[in-house]
Amino acid sequence: MRTIEECRAALDRLSDNIGGAEGDVRKAAALDRSLSCRITDLDTTFVGRLRDGRIKDVTTVPGAPADKAQIRLTMSSDDLLSLVDGELSFAKAWGSGRVKLEAGLMDLVRLRSLL
Template sequence: MATIEECRSALDKLSDNMASADGNVREAAALDRSLSCRITDLDITFAGRLEDGRIKVLDTLQGPPREKAQIRLTMAGDDLVAMVNGELNFARAWGSGRVKLEASLLDLLRLRKLL
């Protein structure tokens, strides 16, 4: 099972990857939205923002998020680490229910470019 530190490191790596991306990926990541990433097996939530093409984690909370973020991810810590390391395909994990992504329809349409 991934640790809190490994999950935080994976979010930082994902942020770096998004910030250095080009074209459609860079455009999709250029949203300015509140963001939460709930790690179910650790019972924690990373809360922050997606802005300027980066994920900015502002807080690590015990349990579920206290406020409903505009973009909400839910998954196990091992799945987060595996996705960021390229070992788990996001679209397949999302389609099978291993990863949940909730956002407005417009945001989902923009974020699909990240897939």
């Protein structure tokens, strides 16, 4: 199990990676949507906004957030760090149920290039 600080740093790295992307990935990340990343083993949710190809305005809330974000991720702290560090494939983690992604159909279509 990782710490909240390690997870926050991983989300910052993910934002940097998305922000520096080109082509289809950059287009997919150009959404303006509320975003949450629930870390199950820490009973913590990071809430922010995907805007201008970056994850912005990230705050931490204990447990589940009161409001439902437009794009919602759920996973363990270890899986978050493994995904961001490139040690775990998102498709494999999602397919096996280790990562849960919830979003509207059109957002899922646009996000597929990020996955």
